[in-house]
Amino acid sequence: MTTEHPGRVESTPMVVDHPDLRGKVAVITGAGRGMGARFAAALARRGVHVVGADLDLAQMEETAATLTAENADAEGAGQVVATAVDVRDRDAQQRVAELAVERFGRVDLWINNAGIFPEAPAADIPVSQIQATLAINVEGVLYGAQAAASVMAPGAAIVNMASVAAVRVRRGRAAYCSSKAAVAHLTECLAVEYGDLGIRVNAIAPGFVDTEMTRWVQDDPPALAKALDSIPLHRLGSPEEIVGPMLFLLSDSARYVTGHILAVDGGSRHV
Template sequence: MTSYEPTGSGRVLHQPVTARYPELPGKVAVITGAARGMGARFAAGLATRGVDVVAGDINGEAMTATAEELNAANGSLEEKPGRIVASTVDVTKPEEHLALARRAVDEFGRIDFWVNNAGIFPFAEVADISAEQIRATLSVNVEGVLFGAQAAAAHLRPGGAIVNMSSVSAVRVRRGRGAYCSSKAAVAHLTESLAVELGDQGIRVNAIAPGYIDTEMTRWIQDDAPALAKALEAVPLHRIGSPEEVFGVLLFLLSDSARYVTGHSIAVDGGSRHV
């Protein structure tokens, strides 16, 4: 039976994704921003399906703790596919992406997938966006994607895949999120550029554009009942999404089922993009 967990006045479907793709075990993925939230969920979900993961985060201690916890839960051993290796990475620095790629090759001998998940979510009204805020947002959210894709492209073979994290904010304005929205619009367009140019190498590049998802990033609205009710009016499914539902799309995009899908931003937003 499908189960729901209440969150404010919305509902969150936390039923695990059951899809299995037999070609995935033994593959190797690199994920940035994986110490918590969506990145940690991606790492856990791929590892349980036999994908080895090099998980990077700017908070190395938190990343190590998360990797140890997930490996213990998955029963991962040195000789068993599905191991998560923690690494520290500042995505604003191209040389650290290159080091992350080398770590993956040293540990597992190859890279099949690269997930540019790291990002920041600043708030400021347009008049108050500082030079420091816009620079930091574009550096992490956009340059981080570009540098990650560059590092990945040097190692991925034909059939490899890159997935970037965009947002429905790329096409919808949210007050107080001007820096964030503009950065995600850039990610969506950069994804198309990468798909065109890396297609020559047989590499697919797509983006996922989540809407309201049950993570720490949306805790502010889930804790504000009137704001949540207003937000859900613009969601045809009338509920918050779950990380599992975003992971399901990631799983598809990495699989052979999406082998002719590239250059797209796939919304996981309960239909809110269309309202």
């Protein structure tokens, strides 16, 4: 690892491997960029066929083409297929599930990654913001899980993207925090009900991770210093440090884990 500036740590790709994932089929929403693209890359590199779904189809197609080119010489790499989806549309999510089955024969893994990160003081949150946040961050997870479960067999796994913001208050982020708290509890509810189908449902709750979503704090030295003081490890996480836990939750290593919200936050939820 090399530190480029205080609080930001770049990590090399994790060497962790889960042979049981090879040959499986995954759907990832919001896979055109950011963490969704990282998940797609990690899974395809490990032999998982990926259907990447994003509101921005052009971006999703570009990401799929890039990953396909990167894996051209990799023996056993999975295919990456691009499609469009508006996660607020339940029928659209169902079509993604059906596309995956049509293309690869089944769906084993589903990552509800798509989300937005709005900002506004609580007193000034407009109707449009809270409605969009709940529709994308919460309804999108529910509709994705419904679509996934409709085509999955026992032993399949769903992972939702929650956030440490589900249990910590962020000023100016009331809409976002409340939506992620809903995702965390929804995950527990889904785990109970979909357990009857043999489907596991878990969530990852990242803290401050070096992504576009946290660029606002990285570009503000006082805000960065305050953030680092709230993290026991005193640094931001890297995207690769989210990938490892995601692979664990999707794999057979976690086959008796369901209804769990896995915090990957450097310990910040405790401060």
